[in-house]
Amino acid sequence: MPIVKLASLPTIKRLPSYLHVVEAAQKDGKDFISGTIIAEELELEPIQVRKDLAITGIVGKPRIGFPVKELINAINSFLEWDKIHRAIIVGAGNLGRALMGYAEFKRHGMSILAAFDPSTDKIGKTICGVPVHSLNQMVNKIRELDVHIAILTVPSDQAQAVAELLVKAGIKAIWNFTNVKLKVPGNVVVQKEDLSSGYAVLAVKMARQHGSV
Template sequence: MSEERNTGGRVMLPEPTLRRLPWYLAYVKMLDNQHIEYVSSTQIAKEINVDASQIAKDLSFLNIKGKTRIGYEVHSLVRELVDFLGFKRKHNAFMIGAGSLGAALMQDVGLSQYGLNIVAGFDINPELVGTSICGIPVYSLDELHRCQQQFNVSIAVLAVPVEHAQEAANTAIESGLKAIWNFTPYRIKAPSDIVIQNTSIYAHLALMYYRMEEKKYMNKK
């Protein structure tokens, strides 16, 4: 996709652009905290290693334009990016799998700053069911459907062992959840109306190892 689309009044961006916007936001948020008023695309480019013309193009999709020889107004840019990316709105979610990774995500206060509010955890381990993590209750997975009706949650964060990934995803979908943020290395199958976002830390780890070996090989040549 090379051009943005507009669906129902909302700009639909090319996916690479959408992936870069949080990088810009993280940097300009830091500037905002330092009370810096303006930043140019060239300055942003130097810090996050993205071409300045690409940054300007990405921001123009959102109708954000800098001032000649001054740049972008930092506080306004933070506000526009947060609003567009949906980070300002609260999105309630369930954590499915409250083991080591799930518990770590439930304790991550940074997620709430980006709009994700984990309201309950679910697990099949009887030692975890009935406990709480950072004040978030952990229920049996059998209670997912009841809790979905109670909390009206549409997002599931999946952090279960790989052998239970599809089964847990099926339970989430059958319970009425509409999106799954999948932290397992298993590529789960789902109906076309379900949003799946895969974030396998193991895949990224493998890629990092591979690139390390590749650079080691290149340096020997």
């Protein structure tokens, strides 16, 4: 199966920010929001916002803007956030625990059903409502719980071996927080995440604005 390439990747990455702004407008009791207001909030060009939002199929009205409720539904639907995504976490350490405790994921359909870790201090415990199991239960639990997404927060030297186990168990997508480029079959989606990218942008922006400190 070919690797899925998304032409609209930057747009997809901006959609959650749009959703935050539009949800805030809904909380303020607004029925409509203009592309210009969204653009101002996010320091983007209005044309960019309108182009991005067109991908969700929702059309704004001249001088009135976008209907807030429909826009929220359209963004959630485009992002597949209106569906339940059954997930597990492998590696219940510092990062794994932080992700288990992040309530936004639940609000957006991500249901973390179990975590797996070899540490006897963690097995049998519950972290933020998520039960931690031993690694030798992983394959059976993935099948039993009908899980499709695995969040990988293991030490880097364990990443490839764990990924291979996940693929064998039938996992369809791996959200990879390790710094390893995983080798998996083409039908398994891998999304690699790196907080350092954000830090890099922050540091360079700060240097440009204030000079090196």
